[in-house]
Amino acid sequence: MKKILTAITILLIISPLAGCKLRKDNPQNIDREAAIKVGGILIMTGKGSNWGVQALRGAQIANEEIGSSLSLIVEDSQYDTKLALSAFEKLTSVDHVDGIVSMGSGMTLAIAPKLEDKKVIAINAGAVSPKLSGASKYLFNIVPLSTQDSKFIADQAYQKLDYRRVAMISSNDEASAGATQVFQEEFTKLGGVISADEKFLSTDNDYRTYLLKTQKENPDAIFTVGTSLGAVIKQAREMGIKQPFISNSPFELPDNITQGGQAVEGVVYSNMKLEEDSPEFQTFQKKYRDKFKTEPSLYSYTAYDCVKLLYAYLSDCKKDLECVRNKLLTNRFSGLTSNNIIFDEKGEIQSAMQLKTVKDGQFVKYEE
Amino acid sequence: MNGSILPQLFINGIIAGAIYGLVALGLALMYGVARFLNFAHGEMTMLGAYLFFTFYVLLGWPIVGAIISAVILAGVAGCIFEKLFFKPVRKAKDIVPLVVSIGLSILLQSMVLLLFGANIKTLRSGVISVGHRFAGFIITDIQIVIIVVALTLMVLLALYLKYSKTGKAIRALADSQDIAQILGINVNQVISHLFFIGSALAGIAGILVGFEQNLEPTMGLSLTIKAFAAIVLGGVTNIYGAVLGAFVIGLAENFGIGLEFFGHSIPSGYKDAIAFFIMIIVLLFRPQGLLGRKKEEESRKE
Numbered sequence: 001m002k003k004i005l006t007a008i009t010i011l012l013i014i015s016p017l018a019g020c021k022l023r024k025d026n027p028q029n030i031d032r033e034a035a036i037k038v039g040g041i042l043i044m045t046g047k048g049s050n051w052g053v054q055a056l057r058g059a060q061i062a063n064e065e066i067g068s069s070l071s072l073i074v075e076d077s078q079y080d081t082k083l084a085l086s087a088f089e090k091l092t093s094v095d096h097v098d099g100i101v102s103m104g105s106g107m108t109l110a111i112a113p114k115l116e117d118k119k120v121i122a123i124n125a126g127a128v129s130p131k132l133s134g135a136s137k138y139l140f141n142i143v144p145l146s147t148q149d150s151k152f153i154a155d156q157a158y159q160k161l162d163y164r165r166v167a168m169i170s171s172n173d174e175a176s177a178g179a180t181q182v183f184q185e186e187f188t189k190l191g192g193v194i195s196a197d198e199k200f201l202s203t204d205n206d207y208r209t210y211l212l213k214t215q216k217e218n219p220d221a222i223f224t225v226g227t228s229l230g231a232v233i234k235q236a237r238e239m240g241i242k243q244p245f246i247s248n249s250p251f252e253l254p255d256n257i258t259q260g261g262q263a264v265e266g267v268v269y270s271n272m273k274l275e276e277d278s279p280e281f282q283t284f285q286k287k288y289r290d291k292f293k294t295e296p297s298l299y300s301y302t303a304y305d306c307v308k309l310l311y312a313y314l315s316d317c318k319k320d321l322e323c324v325r326n327k328l329l330t331n332r333f334s335g336l337t338s339n340n341i342i343f344d345e346k347g348e349i350q351s352a353m354q355l356k357t358v359k360d361g362q363f364v365k366y367e368e
Numbered sequence: 369m370n371g372s373i374l375p376q377l378f379i380n381g382i383i384a385g386a387i388y389g390l391v392a393l394g395l396a397l398m399y400g401v402a403r404f405l406n407f408a409h410g411e412m413t414m415l416g417a418y419l420f421f422t423f424y425v426l427l428g429w430p431i432v433g434a435i436i437s438a439v440i441l442a443g444v445a446g447c448i449f450e451k452l453f454f455k456p457v458r459k460a461k462d463i464v465p466l467v468v469s470i471g472l473s474i475l476l477q478s479m480v481l482l483l484f485g486a487n488i489k490t491l492r493s494g495v496i497s498v499g500h501r502f503a504g505f506i507i508t509d510i511q512i513v514i515i516v517v518a519l520t521l522m523v524l525l526a527l528y529l530k531y532s533k534t535g536k537a538i539r540a541l542a543d544s545q546d547i548a549q550i551l552g553i554n555v556n557q558v559i560s561h562l563f564f565i566g567s568a569l570a571g572i573a574g575i576l577v578g579f580e581q582n583l584e585p586t587m588g589l590s591l592t593i594k595a596f597a598a599i600v601l602g603g604v605t606n607i608y609g610a611v612l613g614a615f616v617i618g619l620a621e622n623f624g625i626g627l628e629f630f631g632h633s634i635p636s637g638y639k640d641a642i643a644f645f646i647m648i649i650v651l652l653f654r655p656q657g658l659l660g661r662k663k664e665e666e667s668r669k670e
Contacts (some may be wrong), residue, residue, distance in 0.1 A: 046586065049486035172637055199636050203590055205581035208380050209626045210636065212373050228488065231582055238499050238508050239376075259490050259582060 036314045038307055039091035040074035040101045041084050041111065047171075047202045047227040048079040048104060050255040051299050055103055055125050057292050058300035061284065062307035070311050073097060079202070081110045092118040098319050099310035101303055105129035105175035112136040121324050123310060125302040128250065129178035134346035138321070140328055142302050142309075142337060144272060144351040146175075146182040149248045152353040153223070153270040154186035157246055160355070160368075161268065163221045166246075167196035167214035169207070171226025179225045179248055195219045200232075207232045211239055221246055230259030237263040244268070252298050252356065252363050264358050268366055273352040274301060274337050281336050305335035375504035377626040378619070383511050383580075385618025386518035389611045390573035391591045392598040393525060394566025396610035399599065400542040401562055404462055407469035408449070409570055410592030411476040414585065416442040416571025417578040418480055421489055439571045446567025447560045454563075455556070473588070481585040489583040491575075514576045521569060522611055529607070534561050542605060594643060601647045603657030612658055617643040 040059055043052030056074060063072040073095050075087035084107035091097045092114075100120055102108040105127040115122055115138035124132060124141040128149055132141055143149075157163045166187060170176035176199070184194050195217040198210040211232070214222055221244045224232055233245050233256075247269040256264055275281050284304060288296040310324075312333065317323030333341040343349055355366035395409050419441050423434035453472055457464045497508035529535035537558045540548040549555050577587065595610075598617050602609025624642035625634050634642065650658060 045481060045486040046584075050488070053485075053487065201636055201639060203586075204636070204639070205577075205587070206380070206384060209377060209622045212376050212380075212626060213633070228582070231488075231490075234496060238497050238506075240499050240501070240506050255488060259488065261496065263496055 035069045036311050037071045037073060037095060037097040038099045038101065038310050039095060039097035040072065041077050041087045041091070041107060042074055042103050043079045044076040046079045050253050051126055051250065052103055054297045055299040055303035057288065058296065058303035059101060059307045061287055061291070062304045066311055072307065077104060077107045079104060081106045085110050088114060092120055098314050101125050101306040103127060103299070105132065105178065106173060108132060108139070109135060109174065112139045115139060119321050121310065121321060123306040125306045126250070126299045127175055128248070129174050130182060131178060133348050138325060140343045140347040142306055142341065142349060143249065144353065145348060146179040148351060148353065149270050150179045150182040151186045153246055153248055154183045155190065156270070156355055157221065158187060158190040158192050161221070163192065165193045165195050165217060165219045166221050166223050167219040168194060168223045169198045169200070169210055169214050169232065170224060171202050172199040173202055173226060176226040183223055202227050205231070207235050208239060211236045211241060215241065219243055223247065225250065228259065230256035230264055233267065234260045234263040249298060254295050254297060257358060257361055266357060268355055268357045270353055271356045272298065272337060273354045275339055284336055301336040305337050305341065308335060309333050309341065373626060376506065377622045379505045379507055381619030381622040382615065383514055384621060385615030386515050387573055387577055388591065388594045388598050388618055389522060389614035390518050390569050392595040392610040392614045393522065393607055394569045395595045396599045396604065396607045397562055397566050400605040401538060402454070402458070402559060404465040405596065407466060407592060408472040408476060409566065410588030410595065411473050412442055412446055412567040412570035413574035413577065413591050414480060414588035415445055415476060415574065417574035417583050417587065418484060419571070420575045420578060421491060421583055425491065435575060438575060439568050442571025443564040443568035446563040450560060450563040477585045486585065491578045491583065510579050514580060517572065517576060521572065525607070534558065538562055597643045597647050601650055601657055603659045606657065606659045609657050609659030616646065620646050
């Protein structure tokens, strides 16, 4: 009897705590009668959650703006392919969503083959693996894949920054594998040399040994992609590694500055050119800062655009899948990330790219 | 390339081993007395780190006060968990306390996730710890602190177990609970002390890890696995063996992925496998672990 009472007491203490915290962190407008339902398979816990939480917040703002005619149902993939597939099954079979916003290369690749069976469109809000190109006729990528992103930084590293020998250090996941492969191909094609290619586990927190190995052949710079880059670069500086770091679009995450601090000053990375001067962009930024007391990142903007785009086309097409697909291929949508969002047959978007850097704790345009 | 990086790999391994050792000590103590592997022990590391984060970063307490409070609270939490979850199943089959500890581990991770969120937290936001160059390697102030604190605590614990009244009671309990009870030792009280000490040590490890790396709700899991490997390698009931095992694993991991063999190095994906590979090889030749006693020796001693 005493044990049962103890167990019940513990449950009674934990449950309201869990309920309140869950509702605060992940308020979902699950209105089952809503005209349009959009599902999200985002990374909200574990490594990569920094990106996922940013995307969730962007999606939530879009949801609030659209109102009750949209129901946003978000599931946590926990940066795990199996859980992403479970989330996909739940969203399609139980919630019957009309469209999906996804994140994470491994997770998006896992659900891609199932989109046609389940008759649902998905837009990738943040994954960059080159394998996502043409992965499904119903998968579209609102961010430039590594084929654009990493190719651009490789080109700039050689032509503009004058690096000839670059070491690479990245997390051992699908997105980073694609990014480093594209970088290496482009950089060596231009005449550069890749002196090291180190991969750390996403569960690692100690990167020193990997960083040590990047120092062989004394590279001009270090290309780093993946998770926890702020911590990687900070440990590098503490080890006395002085080479500049370069990276790609996912680097633009406020957490990298929080973790890396002074260490990440001067990191140069490639990034989509966003519509930063538009009134809609400014309005979104203000809403985001007021609501979440932090700065938005790239994935806040992309997820916002994904939700708005899906809602607009699903509404116009009365949820007809082929009509939505056709619109994505032929119509130009104006969003925060671009005023010209249109996809090619492989589901890719052509994006204007730019170099950015970290200066005084802020992400700013790179100027020589 | 190998020659020039050997000193740095050695120091990296020592630092890793120091942290694993602090966690392994508590695990070895608990196994030695309570005779079960507390899978939630790594979560005490996480708890210590997050408690310190709360006091030092969120509440702005002075660092010394925050450390003392976090460590004591981690120890107290260990006692409470022992009373609530492990004491009721102490006499049950081995699998039962292990499963309970796994459940507790998941519960603690989830609680921290709910309270603090999934975002990685940092204890020294943006502050770079200065590296000092010695004889071919670089070591930061924080890493020096980690090694010194870990070794000091290990020595203090050994002295405590050898000379203090509670320490002797713990050793008596580890030899035989029944005989210890007959001799008038309060088993429940001693086990509570044990969990306090083990959890407090884990809490200290968590704070050190937090300063060196980052905080996240799953940070305890990998430490539990490494500590488990360390105590099995060292001899499950031998705390000196646990420490030795921890350093062997720390060094093996870093040398394993750091060195090149005929121009190639072991991929990082095998980092954890290196520790367990070494553990298996040692156990094949020495099943009792590096410093453990064979069962025949133990029977003869009794």
